[in-house]
Amino acid sequence: MRLSGHAVEVVYLIAAICFILALKGLSSPRTARRGNLIGAVGAVVALVAVFAAKSSDFDHVPAILVAIGVGAVIAVPAARRVQMTQMPQLVALFNGVGGGAAALVALLELAAYSQTAGARHDLLNQAAIAFTVLVGSVSFSGSVVTFAKLQEIMTTRPVILPGAAPLLLAGLAVSAGLGTGVYATANPVLGVLLMIAALTVGVMIVLPVGGADVPIVISLLNAFTGLTVAAGGLVLQNTLLLVAGTLVGASGTILTRLMAAAMGRPVTGVMFGALRGGSTAGSTAVSDRPVRTAGPEDVAVLLAYARKVVVVPGYGLAVAQAQHTVRELAEVLEARGIEVLYGIHPVAGRMPGHMNVLLAEANVPYESLKEMDEVNPEFATTDVVLVVGANDVVNPAAKTSPGAPIYGMPILEVSGAQQVIFLKRSMRPGFAGIENELLFDPKTSLLFGDAKDSLTKVLGAVKDL
Amino acid sequence: MSGVALLTIFVLAVFVGFEVVSKVSTTLHTPLMSGANAIHGIILVGAVIVAGEAHTGFELAVGLLATVLSTVNLVGGFVVTDRMLEMFKGRTSRGGHR
Numbered sequence: 001m002r003l004s005g006h007a008v009e010v011v012y013l014i015a016a017i018c019f020i021l022a023l024k025g026l027s028s029p030r031t032a033r034r035g036n037l038i039g040a041v042g043a044v045v046a047l048v049a050v051f052a053a054k055s056s057d058f059d060h061v062p063a064i065l066v067a068i069g070v071g072a073v074i075a076v077p078a079a080r081r082v083q084m085t086q087m088p089q090l091v092a093l094f095n096g097v098g099g100g101a102a103a104l105v106a107l108l109e110l111a112a113y114s115q116t117a118g119a120r121h122d123l124l125n126q127a128a129i130a131f132t133v134l135v136g137s138v139s140f141s142g143s144v145v146t147f148a149k150l151q152e153i154m155t156t157r158p159v160i161l162p163g164a165a166p167l168l169l170a171g172l173a174v175s176a177g178l179g180t181g182v183y184a185t186a187n188p189v190l191g192v193l194l195m196i197a198a199l200t201v202g203v204m205i206v207l208p209v210g211g212a213d214v215p216i217v218i219s220l221l222n223a224f225t226g227l228t229v230a231a232g233g234l235v236l237q238n239t240l241l242l243v244a245g246t247l248v249g250a251s252g253t254i255l256t257r258l259m260a261a262a263m264g265r266p267v268t269g270v271m272f273g274a275l276r277g278g279s280t281a282g283s284t285a286v287s288d289r290p291v292r293t294a295g296p297e298d299v300a301v302l303l304a305y306a307r308k309v310v311v312v313p314g315y316g317l318a319v320a321q322a323q324h325t326v327r328e329l330a331e332v333l334e335a336r337g338i339e340v341l342y343g344i345h346p347v348a349g350r351m352p353g354h355m356n357v358l359l360a361e362a363n364v365p366y367e368s369l370k371e372m373d374e375v376n377p378e379f380a381t382t383d384v385v386l387v388v389g390a391n392d393v394v395n396p397a398a399k400t401s402p403g404a405p406i407y408g409m410p411i412l413e414v415s416g417a418q419q420v421i422f423l424k425r426s427m428r429p430g431f432a433g434i435e436n437e438l439l440f441d442p443k444t445s446l447l448f449g450d451a452k453d454s455l456t457k458v459l460g461a462v463k464d465l
Numbered sequence: 466m467s468g469v470a471l472l473t474i475f476v477l478a479v480f481v482g483f484e485v486v487s488k489v490s491t492t493l494h495t496p497l498m499s500g501a502n503a504i505h506g507i508i509l510v511g512a513v514i515v516a517g518e519a520h521t522g523f524e525l526a527v528g529l530l531a532t533v534l535s536t537v538n539l540v541g542g543f544v545v546t547d548r549m550l551e552m553f554k555g556r557t558s559r560g561g562h563r
Contacts, residue, residue, distance in 0.1 A: 015507075019504050019507075020481055020485060022500060022504065023482070023485040023486060023497070023500065023501065023504070024485045026489075026493060026496055026497045026500045026501075026546075027485060027486055027488065027489040027493060027497060028489075028493070029490075029492060029493060032493060032496055032500075032550050033547065033550040033551070035500065036496070036500050036503075036543060036546045036547055036550060037547070039500060039503060039504055039543065040503075040543040043503075043504075043506070043507055043509070043539055043543070046507060046510055047509060047510060047513070050510050050513050050514060051513075057517075057518055058514075058517040058518060059517055059518075059519075060516060060517055060519065060525055060528075060529075061517070063516070063525065063529060064513055064516050064517060064528075064529065064532055067516070067529040067530075067532035067533045067536070068509075068513075068532060068533075068536045070533050070536075071532065071533040071534070071535070071536025071537045071539075071540060072536055072540045074533070074537050074541075075536065075537040075538075075539075075540040075541030075544065076540060076541070076544055078541060079540075079541045079542075079544035079545035079548065080544060080548065082545065082548075087495075087499075087545065087549070088495075090541070090545060091498065091499050091502055091542075091545065094502055094503075094506070094537060094538050094541045094542050094545070095502050095505075095538070097534040097535070097537050097538050098502070098505050098506050098508055098534070098535060098538035098539075098542075100531075100534050101508050101509075101512055101531040101532075101534035101535035101538065102508045102511070102531075102535075104512070104527055104528075104530060104531040104534070105508065105511045105512050105515050105528075105531050107527070108515045108519070108524055108527055108528055108531070109515060111524065112515075112518070112520075112524075124468045124471075218498070219498055222498055222501060222502050222505075225502075225505050226501065226504075226505045228505075228508075229505045229507065229508045229511075230475065230478075232508055232511050233471075233511075234471055235511075236511050236514060236515075237471075238510065238511060238514070239471075239474060240507065240510060241507060241508060241510060241511050242471060242474055242475060242478070243474060243478045244504050244505065244507045245505055245507075245508075246474075246475055246478035246479055246482060247478055247481060247482040247485075247501075247504065248482070248501045248502075248504050248505045249479075249482065250478065250479045250480075250481070250482025250483050251482040251483070251485060251486040251497075251501055252498070252501055254482070254483055254486050254487060255486060255489075255494065255497065255498055255501075258489075258494075259494065344491070346491050346494075353491055353492055353493060353494035353495035353496070354495055356491065356492040356493075356495070357495050357496070357549050357552060360492075360552045361552035366492070369492065371490075371491055
């Protein structure tokens with residue numbers, strides 16, 4: 001079967017509709033899974049159309065099929081086996097390779113195009129090529145650095161090289177100059193240089209970002225890759241790439257802004273805050289100020305005789321895989337007539353909505369999960385707040401210390417409750433590297449240890465009461 | 466296709482993109498981001514086209530590399546999103562709880 005050009009365009013339209021329905025479906029819990037499947041179907045349909053449409057100068061089909069097979073063999077096991085805690089960095093990596101692929105496609109088009117450029121001088125095309133190479137490369141190297149930070153191959157803290165700000169400006173200027181060169185001359189050598197410069201800029205942009213800001217960077221780079229693919233669509237005169245890339249770019253931008261708004265700071269503050277100075281150094285020092293520690297039995301008594309308990313989960317919950325234990329504990333408390341809610345900070349964990357995914361895995365009822373705005377007024381009538389492996393999202397420094405990197409971020413105001421219990425591995429500060437005053441508050445007790453072990457002991461103690 | 470026609474498609478797609486995700490709850494931020502991430506893996510179509518039209522061995526090698534990378538993005542993206550959403554299904558099937 002060989003499809004005509006028009007037939008392929010129609011198939012592309014169908015695939016584009018699939019992608020719109022996919023995003024629409026993903027916006028609601030009931031339709032999300034079906035939405036994702038519709039998106040996958042759209043992708044398969046479009047891919048089949050490309051092969052079916054093969055024109056006379058389309059060759060190398062076996063090699064291409066092998067390449068697709070190799071990609072699938074790499075991707076499927078990685079996606080199937082990844083731990084829930086490592087999902088954010090996997091998504092970052094998938095995003096990065098997409099951006100890298102788009103940049104390579106544009107480079108090849110530039111090489112092909114430069115041989116025929118004498119006949120046709122198309123500035124829109126050359127601008128689109130320059131944009132794709134530039135932003136795709138930034139997205140690739142930025143995502144790789146994000147991956148390294150989240151995988152803790154490198155430090156999770158902001159890395160500020162001496163002279164970082166001027167270097168970044170210089171890198172941007174060089175990239176802009178090379179991009180203009182590609183735009184004006186369609187010279188492939190300039191294209192390769194542009195790619196190298198943009199890869200460097202991507203590293204320099206993400207290095208100074210640290211702490212709780214990383215999820216926003218993942219989302220922003222995702223939007224970048226979307227725009228790159230859209231520009232790739234302009235380069236190849238391919239409407240499907242244009243529409244799909246634009247959809248992702250636009251929805252990714254909205255998502256990034258929603259997340260930044262949830263943290264109470266502009267996106268530019270997230271990206272460049274560290275370069276402007278201000279205290280981002282954080283501290284790894286373990287404080288020796290006195291804290292009140294509690295045993296599992298003490299915690300069990302506090303919980304069992306409360307009327308209302310709010311659980312605040314954080315990354316420690318994910319690391320310890322404690323989501324099932326926390327749900328069991330909540331059920332035992334509910335059986336005693338205690339009201340149990342979960343207070344979910346928008347950026348708890350390493351990815352927006354990370355906690356919701358984890359707790360959903362443990363079958364925690366949807367209605368018990370309260371967003372920040374819903375749960376903050378509840379703390380005044382709450383007897384006990386159980387903070388499981390969270391730190392920055394309840395740190396009052398966000399309200400009281402203008403110098404802190406998280407200053408201005410809305411927090412869960414757990415200090416309004418009667419009692420606060422922290423389950424922590426150690427006194428080490430959170431991801432953002434700032435000490436939490438709340439730990440030294442007289443109403444706070446600390447239970448040290450792995451969140452799952454601690455919760456299991458507390459659960460046993462509550463059952464024995 | 467003319468530049469203006471492409472620009473029209475671009476602008477309309479921007480509005481559709483804004484519209485479809487404007488009311489999403491924070492619960493679904495992660496799967497939505499991951500699903501959108503999978504969708505831009507459709508650059509695979511572009512990678513296949515340039516690999517198919519390669520004239521030299523070097524061009525073919527770069528095209529095939531782009532094909533592998535974009536397949537990882539596309540296939541991995543959809544699979545990992547499905548895995549996240551599998552967990553949501555477990556909860557809704559218990560519908561009557563509480």
